[in-house]
Amino acid sequence: MSCHLPTLRRLALASALTTLLATGCTPIQLQDDAIRSAGDALNAAQELSPGEETQRFLLRAAASFQxxxxxxxxxxxxxxxxxxSPAEGLANQFVLLSMASAVALEDRGWAQDLxxxxxxxxxxxxxxxxRARAATLQLATYELANAHLETARLLMGIEPGLLEQDRQQINDRLWQALKQTSDEQLEEAATSAxxxxxxxxxxxxxxxxxxxMTFEEQGRAVRNWQFNWTGHPGTEALPAELxxxxxxxxxxxxxxxxALPLSGPLSAAGNMVREGFLAAYYEDARQNRGSDAERGSIPVPETGSGEDGTTAQDKAEFDNSSHDISVTIVDTNGRSIDELMPELLADKPDxxxxxxxxxxxxxxxxxxxxPVPVLALNYAPEQDGPRPPQLFQFGLSAEDEARGIAEKIRDQGLKTALVLIPRGDWGDRVARALKHRMDELGGVILDTDRYSEEDNLRSVSAELLGINVSRERAVELERTLGVNIEFEPRRRQDADAIVMVAEPVIARQFKPLFxxxxxxxxxxxxxxxxxxxxxxxxxxxxxxxxxFTDLPWILDQEPEFRRQAYEQFDNLDGPLGRLFAMGADAxxxxxxxPLMQQVTDTRVDGHTGELWLxxxxxxxxxxxxxxxxEGVPVIATGNQEQSSEVVETLDSSDTTN
Structure with a gap:
């Protein structure tokens, strides 16, 4: 069948694909300058017969624009x-061109529809x-749509050469897709596999x-799986992460x-981090050895001095026979890092x-x-210069919470925000992190008001919400007209959200004022x-x-480790409880x-949140x-409209020690 192609310039790849896929076409005469926009093409199509003739013409126009x-x-x-309703003979051509533009434009909604x-x-x-081009575009469309299970299914059935990748690359990609598949989808897929x-x-x-599952149990499970599934493509090229x-x-x-301050002004914090660290240490040993012995038991060092002159409060050694990792504890109070370092290195720690x-x-x-890797339990001020590669930093960062708020606002489909933040260095850090992340996500902070406890909070709220500006406009109008007018002030109407950074006593005053x-x-x-x-x-x-954003330790009472900790330790409410959770995550x-360094997208579910490096x-x-x-914090569901539906209510009896 002969076919007169439009006289627009041909797409080197897409037009070639169009030609290969077309089973025929109606003669269409166009000049090079006849179609300059999508509107031109859609208008010209109205002169053609509805259905396949129109679709064929528009597909060629779309290919030319590509x-x-x-x-x-x-x-x-x-x-x-x-x-x-694409014509049956043009369906593949339509899908191919649609995938190409959806991927090029990074149009996630379109990709999800496809x-x-x-x-x-x-x-x-x-x-x-x-076929190779179609497979590449389909895979890219799945990934853009966050269709993780579909991505995995495609990779399970494809020949690696079709994507110009080897089996190892395919398996690595497949495993990442399975990791991101929800539990519900994975269970359903496994049932019907x-x-x-x-x-x-x-x-x-x-x-x-x-x-x-502990890290060791996961490692053993991988080895067992390799043994049980001999001949499986995954055992021939185990995903690199595994x-x-x-x-x-x-x-x-x-x-x-x-290394923690176990005496002095920071002793309450240091001892609580220590308790959390050792509780997790012994729980890890129990799970690995299948023993209930010493579960949650924290040895207390005896008083007295050792041969090196340190007291038991300065230094304690733990070498539990149920664990293959030994822990030495050093009190850092009152000494600089230079003074501490010889003692910290005395036992040749890893x-x-x-x-x-x-x-x-x-x-x-x-x-x-x-001299050795260090996991610091706080953060140094951010700087442009290099840091020692052996230094890792972990803590309860207020900046992480500020970034999380910006992401939550974006996820709720909101864009603009008014912000209340206390004065001071801590507030400065929160404000910078919030603004930086809002800017990255395309959000807008309309106004930021800084306050202190001594301020008139009514005036602060009125200023933030534009009430004062509204009143001033009314006063000016009265002066201009020379008469008294009835007036009700209005808040500013351009704010989608309010970010309130405040302790409970202050927040309980701000919220009713809003x-x-x-x-x-x-x-x-x-x-x-x-x-x-x-x-x-x-x-x-x-x-x-x-x-509000908070630690899983505070909001989720289900984990067994948390229940055991509340049975054995006092004062796990509030700030001290958060420090206990931080010690456990340490x-x-x-x-x-080592895994987080080598596999950069590794996520660790911790008591302080999902952790990554x-x-x-x-x-x-x-x-x-x-x-x-009703005055009680509950776990919020995924979006704002559903937030009134909760999946769990905190049991206040657990937090009245």
Missing amino acids: EQGSHDNARRILRSDAFE TSDLGPSRYSTFPEQI VGFESQGWYELAATLRQPG TIMAQVLEQRPERITL LIVGPLAKDAVAALASQDSL AFYYAGDVPVFSPSIIYSGRPDPSRDRDINGVF WTLSTRL DGNNRVHRSQMWGVFR
């Missing part, structure tokens, strides 16, 4: 009503000459996400020195955990190198500073509806740092979200 790099015009054509009609093997229905390859992959993914996991088990530290004081961490960060000044319908977001950690329904009713990190060896956290209902 050739010119004008994917916006191609998108307008491909998403027009003309393709509500994915709903793309089976994992759809690429195989294309002619052999363009048919075939040796898919069943093996689903079993591996399900096994490694069993709750409470290979590294097995190798990292051999890199775990055998000797750790825990890792030092600590110090806790910010100035001590800054002193470590200023050095060119360190309603008084006509902003009761504006969602309010806060960091963990708003909640003491102890339910106080009678007072916290004033902050009903406020969304133990977890001490065994995971950035390129500067700083550990970051994503916390949970709660909302106050």
Whole structure:
């Protein structure tokens, strides 16, 4: 069949694909300058017969726009009503061009729409000459749409050569997709799986996400899976992350020195971090050895002096027979890093955990190198210069919470925010982190008001919400007209959200003032500073509806380790409880740092949040979200509209020690 192609310039690749896919076409005469926009093409199409003739013409126009790099015009054509029902003979051509523009424009919504009609093997229905191109675009579309399970399914069935990748690359990509698949989807897929390859992959993914699995148990599970699934494509080229996991088990530290202030002004914090660290240490040993002995038991060093002149309060050694890692504890109170270092290195540790004081961490960060890796339990001020590569930093960073608030605002579909932050250095850091992340996400901070406890909070609220400006306009109008007018002040109308950084006593005053000044319908977001950690329904009713970010340790009572800790330790409410959780996560990190360094997208579920390591060896956290209902914090669901539906209410009896 002869075919007169439009006289627009042909797309080197896309037009060639169009030609290969077309089964015929109606003669269409166009001049080079006839179609300059999607609108021109859609208007010209109205002169053609509805259905296949129109669609064929528009597909060629879309291909020509893609050739010119004008994917916006191609998108307008491909998403027009003309393709509500693509003709059977043009369906593949339509899908191919649509995937190409969706990926080029990074249009996630379009990619998700396309994915709903793309089976994992759809690429195989294309002619052999363009099958590789179709497979590459389909995979990119799945990934853009965050269709993780579909991505994994496609990779399970594809020949690696079609993507110009080897089996190792395919398996690495497949494993990352399975990791990001939800538990519900994975369970459903495993139940209905048919075939040796898919069943093996689903079993591996399900096994490694069993709750409470230790690092060692995961390593053993991988080895068992390799033995049980001999001949599986995954055993022939085990995903690199799982290979590294097995190798990292051999890199775990055998000797750790825990450096904390156990006396002096920071002793309450230091001792609570110590309790959390050792509780997790013994729980880890119990799980690995299957023993209940010494569960949560923290040895107390005897008084007296050792041969090196240190007292038991200065230094204590723990070498539990149920654990293959020994821990030495050193009191850092009153000594500089230079003075401490000989003692910290005395037992030839593989890792030092600590110090806790910010100035001590800054002193470590200023050095060119360190004799052993150090997991500091605070953050040095950010700087442009290099830091010693052996230094890792972890803590309860207010900046992480500020960034989390910006991301929550974005996730709720909100864009503009008014911000209340206390004066001072801490508030400065929070304000900088919040603004930087809001800017990155395309959000806008309309105004930031700084306050102190001595300020008139009514005036602060009125100023933030634009009430004062509204009143001033009314006064000016009265002066201009020379008469008294009835006036009701109005708040500013351009704010989608309010960020309230305030302790409970201050927050309980601000929130009712927002309603008084006509902003009761504006969602309010806060960091963990708003909640003491102890339910106080009678007072916290004033902050009903406020969304706040906090540690899983505070919001989620389900983990067994948390229940055991509350049975054996006092004062786990509030700030001290958060420090206990930080100590427990410090133990977890001490065994995971090599993996987190080598597999950069590794996420660790901790008691202080989901943990990951950035390129500067700083550990970051994503916390949970709660909302106050009837004066009690409850876990908030995924989006603002559903936040009134809670998945769990905190039991106040657990926090009245």
